[in-house]
Structures are given as C-alpha cells and as structure tokens.
C-alpha cells in the first residue's frame with residue numbers, strides 16, 4: 001500500500017506481522033512469557049503469524065503505544081490499565097484505589113464485567129486477548145510514608161496525559177507530577193518526583209527502589225493490564241486459526257498472573273536485602289488510607305470512571321463480599 | 331511568538347515560587363507548558379525557514395557561487411519542499427487520531443486544536459522552501475512539481491519498493507547540497523516506514539514522545555536567554571573583567587580569551603555564536619599584545635566551543651533529553667552539569683596553559699599592572715553576567731527548582747538584567763527582534779529533534795539499536811577499545827555535524843552501547859560532549875573552522891595549520907576525561923548523587 005493509508009488486508013496466504021509493544025522490561029520473566037507465546041503463535045499458524053516484540057518501553061509508554069496502534073504503526077500491545085483506559089475508560093473501575101481488598105474480589109468483578117469491557121474495546125477497534133495484572137501497587141518514597149499526610153509532603157509521580165487524573169490527586173491534597181513512564185528514574189534522581197506507586201515486582205525490575213527506599217505496607221490498587229490487538233490486524237489472520245491463537249494468549253495471561261501473584265513477597269524480600277525499608281501501617285493507619293481513597297471517589301466517579309461502570313463494579317464487589325461470608329461459595 | 335515565550339517562562343516560574351508559598355499551582359501547568367513548547371518549536375521552524383536558519387551539513391559551504399550553486403539549491407529545496415509537505419500530511423493524520431482521544435487542556439480547549447499548529451506550520455515551511463528553490467517562477471514550479479510527485483508516490487501501491495533506493499539517494503544528495511538536515515532525516519524516516527508498509531504518520535507520532543519529555547521546555551528558554559545575553563553588552567563587560575583579572579601575567583591576554591570564551595559559550599550553547607560575537611573583540615587584543623597571527627587565530631577558533639559543559643549550556647540539556655528518552659537510561663541534565671565541571675575546567679586550563687607558554691616565549695608586549703581597583707570595578711560592572719552560572723547551579727543543585735524552572739529563571743534573569751538593569755536592550759524596540767532570531771534557532775533545533783525522533787522510531791522498529799549493540803559487542807570486547815573507537819568516531823562525525831545535530835543523531839545510538847560496556851551514562855555524556863568540542867576544530871569541515879574563516883577572512887587551509895596545536899592539546903584533555911572517570915563522577919559522589 002502507499003503511504004496515504006494503512007495497507008489493505010492482504011490475501012489469507014500472506015504472512016501477518018504483528019508488531020507488539022509493552023512496558024514490560026526486557027529480559028524479565030514476563031518478557032520471557034511473551035516471547036514463548038510469540039513462538040507458539042508462529043507454530044500454531046504454521047509461520048503465517050509473526051509477532052515482533054518491542055519490550056521495555058522502546059516504542060514509548062502506554063499512551064504512545066495506543067496512539068501508534070490507532071495510527072496503524074503498531075498492531076498489538078500488553079498494556080497497563082492506563083493504556084487500556086485510554087481506549088475505553090470503563091476499565092478504570094477495576095483500578096479504583098482501596099476499592100478491593102483481595103485478588104479474589106477483583107477477579108470476581110473482572111469476570112462479571114469482562115463481556116461488557118471487551119465489547120466496549122471492540123467497538124473502538126481493539127480485541128482483548130487476555131487480562132493480566134501486575135500485582136498491588138504500593139507507595140515507594142524517599143521518606144517514610146505511613147499515613148496519607150506523609151505522602152502529601154512529597155511529589156507523587158502520575159502517568160503523563162490527561163489533566164483530570166492530576167486534578168483528582170490534587171483535590172485529595174497530594175502533589176502529583178505527570179511524567180512519561182520512561183522518565184521515572186531520571187525524575188527520582190533529580191528530585192522532580194519523590195514518591196510513586198508501583199507493584200513490588202516492577203520496583204525490583206526497574207530498580208526504582210534504589211531511589212525510593214521506603215515502601216508503604218498498604219495495597220493501594222491492583223495494577224490491571226490486558227493484551228490487546230488491533231481489530232484490523234486480527235481479522236487479517238485466517239479465521240480458522242484465531243481460536244487457537246486466542247487460547248495460547250489466554251494461557252499466557254494465566255501464567256503471567258500466576259507469576260505475579262506468587263512472586264510478590266520474594267520481590268519485597270529481595271529489595272529489603274538491598275536497603276529497602278518496609279514502613280508498617282497499623283489498622284488505624286489503613287483506615288486513614290481507606291478514608292482518603294473514599295474521599296476522592298466522587299471525583300473519580302464520572303470524570304475518570306464512567307458512573308455506570310463505577311456503580312457496576314461496586315455492586316459486584318458488594319455481591320462478592322456478601323457471598324464471601326456465606327459457606328455457599330464455590 | 332514573544333507571547334508564547336513569555337508564557338513559557340512565567341508558568342514554570344509561578345510554579346517554582348508558588349511551591350514554598352503554600353503549594354500554589356496552576357492546574358495542568360505541565361500540559362500547558364508542553365503545548366507552548368510545541369508552538370514554539372513549529373512557529374520557530376517557520377521563522378527558521380524564513381531566515382534560512384535550519385541546520386545544514388557544512389559540506390554545502392564548499393560550493394562556489396554561480397550556476398552550480400543555483401542548480402544545487404534548486405535540487406535541495408525541491409526535495410525539501412516535497413519532504414516537508416509529506417510531513418505536514420503525516421502530522422495532519424496524527425492530529426486526526428488525537429481527536430479520537432478527546433483530551434482537553436486546562437481551560438477547556440481540546441488538545442487537538444492546539445496541535446493543529448504542527449500541520450499548518452509544516453505546510454507553511456514547505457511553501458517557503460518551494461518559494462526559495464529558485465529566483466524565478468520556473469524553479470518554484472519545479473519545486474511544486476516535486477511536492478506533487480511525492481504525493482503521487484504515496485498513491486502508488488505496487489513497485490514502491492523499487493523506488494526506495496533512488497529516493498533515498500536523492501534525499502542524501504539534497505542534504506549534501508544544502509537541504510536542511512531535518513529534511514534529510516524526516517525524508518529517510520518517511521521513506522523507510524513507507525517501504526515497510528507502515529503508515530507514514532509513524533514519523534509524526536514520535537513527536538509526541540518528545541514533547542512529553544519533562545526537560546524539553548528548557549531548550550527554548552535557554553536559547554532565548556543565550557540570545558539576550560549575546561546581543562547585550564555582556565561580552566565587553568566580561569572581557570574587561572577577565573582582562574583586569576589575568577592581563578598582568580605573562581600570557582594573560584590568552585588566558586583572558588580562554589576564560590571569556592568559556593563563560594560566553596555557557597550562554598550561547600557553543601554553536602559558533604561565541605566566535606562571531608567575541609572574535610572581533612578579542613582578536614585585535616591578542617595581536618596588539620604581540621601574539622602571532624597564527625596563534626591568535628587558532629586560539630579564537632578553538633576557544634569558540636570551550637565551556638560547552640558548564641551550566642546553563644544548552645547542549646547538555648539536549649543530551650539529557652535525547653539520552654533519557656529510553657526507559658533503560660536516565661541522564662539528568664543536573665548530574666551532567668555537575669559531572670562536567672572539572673572536565674570543562676580541565677579543557678579551559680589546558681588551553682590557558684598553552685597560551686601562557688606562548689606568551690612567555692614572545693614576551694608579550696604592553697603587559698598591564700594588576701589593580702584590585704580595576705578588578706573590583708570591572709567585576710562590579712559584569713556582576714550580573716558573572717553570577718548567572720552560579721545562580722543556575724544553586725537553583726538546581728539545591729533542589730529548589732526543576733531543570734525547566736531553572737531555565738525559566740535564567741531566561742527571566744537575562745531579560746531583567748539586560749533590559750531593565752543594564753538597559754543594553756530596549757524592550758520595545760530590540761527585544762522582539764532578539765526573540766525572533768532566538769526563535770529561529772529553537773525552531774531549527776526542536777524541529778530537527780522531533781523529526782529525528784521519527785527516524786529513531788524507525789530504527790527501533792527495525793531493531794537496529796539491538797543489532798548495532800550485538801555487532802559492537804561482537805567485535806569490541808574491552809570498554810577501553812570501545813571508548814577509543816568512540817573518541818575517533820565523534821571526532822570525525824562531530825566535524826561534519828553541527829553540535830545539536832550530532833547529539834540528536836548519535837546520542838540515542840551510542841548511549842545504550844556505553845551502558846552495555848558498563849560505562850556510567852553520565853560519564854559517557856561528558857565524554858560525548860567534550861569530544862564534540864574537539865570535533866568542531868577537526869579539518870576539513872569542523873564548524874568553528876568555517877565560522878572563523880568567514881569572520882576573519884582567512885582561507886581554510888591556512889586555518890587548518892593554526893588549529894593543529896589546539897587540536898592536540900584538546901585531544902589530550904579529552905583522553906584524560908575519557909579514561910579518568912573520577913574526574914567526572916567524583917563531584918557527583920561528593921554530593922552523594
């Protein structure tokens with residue numbers, strides 16, 4: 001095709017190259033799983049589907065990657081909720097701070113909401129291949145943060161982009177600094193940023209903890225993610241092999257998820273050996289964090305998470321909590 | 331233009347001053363400053379096209395006036411017009427896509443409306459290039475034809491692959507004949523993506539990663555500050571002060587020249603402005619003091635890029651922005667400045683020592699007496715300019731301000747000092763002109779930077795950096811050999827490319843390789859920049875050689891002879907900087923960074 005437009009769908013026999021980007025660091029166990037899945041896709045399709053991986057944010061952060069998928073210069077991505085939310089913000093309902101207290105709770109809500117979420121993504125031209133998570137985010141800071149007021153004295157990294165997220169954090173009394181994810185370590189070194197929230201495993205791989213040595217022992221939110229592929233590219237793949245590819249992707253999703261959920265504690269132990277201090281938070285402290293989070297729900301519901309998605313997630317969570325105390329749970 | 335720059339200065343300043351005053355802030359200020367930078371980049375690009383200030387290869391200077399030069403210009407500008415027209419189309423696609431995101435700037439303006447500046451400015455630049463292709467209508471019509479041909483190529487679905495090589499050769503030829511470098515890089519990026527079957531909007535998509543860089547807005551701000559200082563009476567005040575300080579000792583005038591040029595380059599960013607602004611002032615002083623013509627010319631030419639490493643020099647910030655754009659690397663400008671203090675000083679001292687040696691040999695005439703009174707008076711007269719680097723170091727090293735806020739403060743400082751205190755520049759009559767000239771440079775640098783991101787984007791897609799890394803690590807095993815090869819490479823390329831282009835093109839490729847060899851990214855940055863200082867002097871096409879040759883009316887071959895001793899001295903300095911990392915990293919360790 002010419003440069004005026006994306007090339008037209010090629011004949012079924014032709015090779016489909018899927019350029020897939022992710023922030024997942026190169027050489028990490030997550031990257032390995034992606035490479036293995038790419039190999040599987042090649043085998044399943046008999047060499048007709050080739051996945052080219054761009055790990056470690058070389059193609060930009062999530063916002064860049066989604067933009068490039070829309071332009072047709074990338075075809076697929078393993079995104080964090082920030083990127084998925086750029087496509088459709090309903091997914092943010094699963095990343096509301098302190099809304100969920102266990103993996104089971106989030107899993108239940110995601111299972112219930114998944115058909116709607118996937119339909120919404122598809123309407124915008126993206127197919128969700130799997131849902132994964134990166135674990136609970138914790139605050140990593142350059143000074144001990146035990147209660148919300150401690151964090152208010154620091155400069156908190158938030159993902160660059162929409163000014164609405166910035167306003168939510170500002171409204172809660174924090175000092176958010178919006179930056180691209182690729183700039184975090186520089187910003188920690190120069191003091192442009194003095195706190196951020198990431199899952200422990202991400203802090204290990206990226207070594208952010210070298211510049212933010214205090215981790216707060218509160219599960220702030222679950223960093224959800226998803227692998228998405230551009231619908232046009234997906235439909236270029238012969239229909240008869242799509243189910244097998246989808247199953248391979250789902251399997252990768254399960255492995256990624258297991259990897260994260262098993263590895264969280266060992267990540268913290270590894271960082272402790274290299275100078276990380278875990279700041280304990282007692283029951284009263286946890287209550288303060290929960291109250292702070294809940295105080296910003298009105299600013300989140302509507303401006304950030306569509307009101308219907310927010311209410312739906314809350315309903316499923318409460319449904320799970322009620323059922324959770326009853327012995328009838330499967 | 332002036333208003334955009336004023337806002338870009340004021341917003342970070344308000345943020346900086348508001349923080350200690352109870353956390354006052356402007357909502358969404360970071361996004362706002364980003365958009366202002368985008369405007370400054372593209373309107374500046376139009377200004378650069380009008381003033382003929384886009385960065386080019388120095389090879390075009392080798393053409394004589396006449397028919398050959400006219401034909402060269404016709405080809406170069408036709409290609410430029412065609413490439414920029416396609417870039418305008420690509421960024422229009424980008425804006426259309428961003429419209430889908432529906433992001434809104436503080437104040438309720440949709441982001442895409444503000445971004446329309448990209449396609450519109452690029453279209454204006456394309457037309458400007460077409461206009462400049464010839465003096466008559468025939469040349470201009472040919473350029474318009476080239477635009478049409480480029481779009482025609484875009485419609486070709488088949489046989490496109492066969493056209494890639496001829497087009498690439500045409501673009502390279504155009505660059506050698508004087509088309510702006512950003513055209514060559516943009517043209518190659520467009521072509522490579524086209525050959526790959528990827529929509530060419532890929533090139534403009536990379537612009538986004540650039541404007542999201544938190545350090546980027548420092549570039550236009552520091553450029554403006556530099557122009558204000560360069561066009562004020564700062565140069566003569568600094569010459570007087572350093573003359574009072576060093577003029578009494580043997581070789582004192584030579585020491586004065588090295589010191590003044592170094593300080594002045596920190597303001598002007600080492601793109602040759604120093605030679606133009608100071609050369610005429612200090613060259614006669616050297617000659618009057620009895621220095622031979624050859625030494626004097628060599629010194630003025632060589633000193634024209636000393637001081638590149640000191641704050642608030644622009645190339646340091648540019649290196650930081652470019653090298654940090656990868657997730658693997660972080661090279662804070664603040665750390666680079668601190669690490670560059672000793673190496674920068676070493677280069678100045680080496681040149682000064684050589685000056686003293688020559689001075690002693692010729693028993694330089696007319697040595698003046700040292701007078702504390704004159705030092706005091708001259709120092710007092712130049713106090714504002716002397717304090718600027720100190721002011722800048724204190725601001726960022728204390729953590730009071732981010733790099734952008736520091737740059738905004740430096741810009742405001744320069745304007746207040748030169749327009750209100752010393753009154754060298756009239757705000758109403760002269761300042762707008764100064765800003766417009768500065769805008770041309772910032773536009774030239776930023777447009778090239780954004781287009782280079784597009785080319786880097788292709789290289790990443792084609793996994794070139796990984797392959798290059800694999801190739802280098804296969805053939806080179808020791809970090810010492812790698813550094814030696816790097817010294818040689820930068821010497822040669824640094825002479826063909828002008829400093830901003832050299833950083834933009836080479837840093838993204840070299841920084842990851844340095845990391846793989848275990849070289850501290852900040853140390854590598856210092857080596858890189860120090861090495862480029864040397865490249866400017868490297869015959870046959872080092873930039874300082876051209877500037878000096880045209881400023882003093884000396885034929886190039888004669889100048890080559892005169893710069894040799896300085897080349898050797900600075901090479902010694904660069905080798906010391908390269909192989910004694912403690913010189914760079916010691917200061918950082920002392921400060922616990």
Ligand code: NA
Pocket residue numbers: 183186543544545650651654655661662663
């Ligand atoms: Na940076």
Ligand code: NA
Pocket residue numbers: 182183184185186653654655656657658659660661
């Ligand atoms: Na970085």
